[in-house]
Amino acid sequence: MDHRSKRVKAMNYKPFMVRLRQFLSPKQGVHSNIAMRAAGFSYTGNADTARCDTCALEVSNWTLNMKPFTIHAQRSPKCEFVRSRQPSDITTLSPIHATIQCTSSSPSHDEDRPSKRQKIDPPLASMCSNTWVETETLKEIRRRTFSHWPKRSSPSVEHMIEAGFFSCNIGDRVICIYCNIICQQWMQYTDDPREVHRILSPQCPFVRFISSHHLPSLSNNDDPCEPKxxxxxxxxxxxxxxxxxxxxxxxxxxxxxxxxxxxxxxxxxxxxxxxxxxxxxxxxxxxxxxxxxxxxxxxxxxxxxxxxxxxxxxxxxxxxxxxxxxxxxxxxKARSKFGVQETTTATAPVNTSSETLDSGVLERLVAARLDLPYSRRLLDQNFRLSIIKRCWEDQLLFKGDDFHTETDLFVACMILQKQIEIIAGKAENIIVPSERLKKLSANSELGTVQPLLLCSLCATNEKQLACVPCGHFSVCVPCGHNLRSCLICHNDIMGFVRIYL
The missing domain is CATH 1.10.1170.10 (Inhibitor Of Apoptosis Protein (2mihbC-IAP-1); Chain A)
Incomplete structure (x- = not known):
């Protein structure tokens, strides 16, 4: 009960997005490097001139009223980058360049500055009252957190990513930065990350988004270890x-x-x-x-x-x-058999793995990175120096490389800070999916429906229909009326069989 109440209290995800926006505010020119890259541009180093590598369009003399992607689309509408990024519907999963417009019931003090009320720069997720959108940039960061995920086929990296989890780089521990649940000790071939996320945190904005948009889960063929x-x-x-x-x-x-x-x-x-x-x-x-x-x-x-x-x-x-x-x-071997000595002018590759980093070298590398401007800016976002230092140490020790972008560092610090606050030194605050689902299933004796038997679409009614010919059991009767393909394997549905439990 205490853990659940703590998790609900932590559901206020807006401060995270506000802090991320503030962190990304430093700019080269009037727009940040990330905002320009999201629109297909990169600064050339000549004043504020930005260039698209795809269509070679160059734009300079930027002002705050000039939206990078809008300018790109207007001046070079046939650019392949522009055409590949133009969204057809604002409610779909937005590319990183998307400008999200939304309405809020709360009073605004910026009516004289409508652009500040309407524009949400990447790589943020839209946190408006009516629309929630996660950008491609944040999804790419989530994928990079799994670079050292334990080698296993189930749950795979792809299953974790589609479920909305970020890796904590500690065994198979994962976290959702939107609802703050932390899970580890996943059971192979039995735990479905997306289903676990939906059952344990139904009000999570990520869970609600994929449920409301009926996004299908990965089929077995998406698992690289499953045969074609x-x-x-x-x-x-x-x-x-x-x-x-x-x-x-x-x-x-x-x-x-x-x-x-x-x-x-x-x-x-x-x-x-x-x-x-x-x-x-x-x-x-x-x-x-x-x-x-x-x-x-x-x-x-x-x-x-x-x-x-x-x-x-x-x-x-x-x-x-x-x-x-x-x-x-x-x-x-053939050369050695005939006594031929191999000669080469190449030198052996230098091993730059974490094994070669002694404490002194690591300390110097971390100290140099703590002095970087974007590392110092994190201190203004209420991150302790020990958090930032630990993230750099883990990155260099376990991954042997710098963070891909400054936003990767921000997210790493956020994940570490959330773990410290939520776990609070108590192992029971970390969810073991199989054990938690067993406890929830026990509530069926009190008249509640077992979570694993709830409809995959509405999450309210009990599952009642099995798809034909695939046989997957996933929806209730009302939801089945509008279903044309199986939510699990994506095959066309020829009919249904009513299942009575």
Whole structure:
């Protein structure tokens, strides 16, 4: 009860957006670099001249009344950037250049300055009373927070992103910056992040937006570890085609000095039950004698280069890198066999990973970044120096690189600060989805409908209809009248079957 009340109290997301706007206010010229990039421009360094790299349009002598994207669209309407960004409906998910107009019931003290009342610069989400829109910039930042997400097929990065979560860079802990729920210890193949978010925080603006716009969730085919539909026909072991079935075969697998079960499953292997022997469900290739540092995907592509699933799960670029490395290794062995010494003028790459950063080097790197203008501006946004310093330390240690943009740093500080405030040193303030859903399901004895049985569209009535021919069970009778494609797999619906529970 205490945790829920704390979460509801923290639902005031407007201060976050106001602070983000203030943080991005410093400009080169009259418009910020981010605002110009969102409109397709970049400053050339010559006074305030900005140029579009797509259509080569150059504009200078900017004033506050000149809206960058509007100017771009008026002067170069055929520009591919402009045409790809023009929205057809203000209520759809807005690109980062979008200018959101809204009405508010609260009195305004800026009636003589209507532009300040109507314009919301990127990368903000619109927080108006009638419209909520998240920009592409903020979605890109959310994706970058998952750069070190644990290697697993479920829940995948894509499932987390579409559910509105940001990674906290601590195991599989995630947070929603709009409703402030923090979750970790996700169960593979059973926890659906989007469904969890909807059940635990139904009033979250992100949840309400995707529900009101009927945005479909990811189907299994969006999971890179799920085989393509046509791939099943050529599989040697169709019973292990899906990750959850392969995962179940590893019950007797020893984890001592062997690759993780998740990595093996994602690479297409199921356990044979003998020693360390695993087999690919598609090509029937088997491997054993694994070492703890072996990468199952790499070894799969290396030893069975013609396996279609290995190519699919590795991706074209990564698969090609593996094959190039194999060829170089074979060439090197051939040279050594005939006593040919390889010569090269290239120097070995310098390892810039976090392992080479001792405390002294890290301290100097962080100190230099704390002196940057946008790091100092965060102090004016009520972030403590310790928060900013910790974010820089984590970024350099775990990711080995600077923040992609200054807004990434702002969001990182916001995420860290929210964790400190919400968790408050108490582990019970972190939600374990499977455990919380079990507790909520127990309330069905009091006459309430189990959350997992609520209609995926209205979240009010109980699910009653299963789609034909896919069989997915997701909506109530009233919502089914207007449904033409399945919310889960997106296939056309030929009819419904009424389910009685």
């Amino acid at each position: 539909s046509g791939m099943l026909e050529g599989a040697s072991h169709r019973a292990y085609a899906h990750p959850k079935d392969r995962h179940a075969s590893f019950k007797e697998w020893s984890t001592e000095r062997l690759p993780s079960v998740d990595d093996l499953v994602n690479a297409g292997f199921f356990y044979s039950g003998m020693g360390s022997l695993v087999t690919c469900f598609y090509c029937n290739g088997s491997l054993q004698n694994w070492g703890p540092a072996d990468n199952p995907k790499v070894e799969h592509a290396r030893w069975f280069p013609h396996c279609a699933y290995a190519k699919h799960v590795c991706g074209k670029e990564f698969y090609q890198k593996v094959q190039d490395a194999v060829r170089r290794n074979e060439k090197s």
